[in-house]
Amino acid sequence: VSNDAPPGCENWFVMINAPGDYGQDWPSLKAKARKTILKKLSATLNREIEPLILTEHILDPVGIQDNTSSYRGALYGAASNSRFAAFLRHPNFTGQVQNLYFCGGSVHPGGGIPLCLLSAKIVSDLVPDINSNQ
Structure with a gap:
């Protein structure tokens, strides 16, 4: 989408797995992960990446919990x-x-958009069965 980045620029999304929040030092962990990721990207692309970053947003488990009420x-x-x-x-x-039914990344069959959609399909198949029995 052209509005996702300024003209002549790109919008990158980098996601790494992180454990749930159990009181870790997230500022320190985020700084360490950022440094490692930038080093890896720069080595892979044979170009320093950090000077090219105009804006960034780093979301950690604390922020995810605050924004989504997702446990930890x-x-x-x-x-x-x-x-x-x-x-x-x-x-x-x-x-x-x-x-009462559940769908999403934390229930069967699992996380990621395709599996979340499959989870919704499973629930949609379960609901009519209940309605037809009443």
Whole structure:
């Protein structure tokens, strides 16, 4: 989109995985991650990147929690670092509250736009089944 950056410039989006907020020193961690990312990009592109940055916005788990009410700022719910994590995601429904369904990155099947959309499809398929039984 032409309005995303000034004329002759580009808009870059860089996302790295981060743990949920458990009181870490985010200013220090963000500075370290920024330095590492800029070093890697500069080496890969064979050009110093930092002087080319006109504006930037860095969002950490504290900011994510503030903006979205996501628990501890986790975009995708509980950590998914084990080989079984995908099988342990919260289901798209609960047996505790009738007609309550869940979709999004923190429930089955997982995070990322395609899986979030699939999660919504799963829920949309579940809802008519309940309505037809009443």
